[in-house]
Amino acid sequence: xxxxxxxxxxxxxxxxxxxxxxxxxxxxxxxxxxxxxxxxxxxxxxxxxxxxxxxxxxxxxxxxxxxxxxxxxxxxxxxxxxxxxxxxxxxxxxxxxxxxxxxxxx
Numbered sequence: 273x274x275x276x277x278x279x280x281x282x283x284x285x286x287x288x289x290x291x292x293x294x295x296x297x298x299x300x301x302x303x304x305x306x307x308x309x310x311x312x313x314x315x316x317x318x319x320x321x322x323x324x325x326x327x328x329x330x331x332x333x334x335x336x337x338x339x340x341x342x343x344x345x346x347x348x349x350x351x352x353x354x355x356x357x358x359x360x361x362x363x364x365x366x367x368x369x370x371x372x373x374x375x376x377x378x
Contacts (some may be wrong), residue, residue: 277354280351282327292324328350329343
């Protein structure tokens with residue numbers, strides 16, 4: 273597993289960060305807007321955003337004094353690639369099982 277894939281899984285491991293990802297899927301938000309939605313300090317939200325940024329799941333745009341956080345859907349690619357291996361693995365196994373069952377029925 274690559275370091276990037278590990279960083280994405282680390283970012284998604286926390287329920288608060290998953291909630292942030294879902295919120296940012298709907299619209300870009302500032303740290304202040306995100307902080308309003310959680311029972312935690314601005315510093316705690318900022319730490320979560322840093323982990324998400326390190327995982328490549330969000331980007332930050334500076335607009336004047338504001339830092340606007342945006343979801344980067346392409347950041348999910350390492351996770352999707354990792355899961356696709358297992359998806360193919362199970363597709364192959366189930367196809368073999370189906371063939372075996374159908375062979376026994378004949």
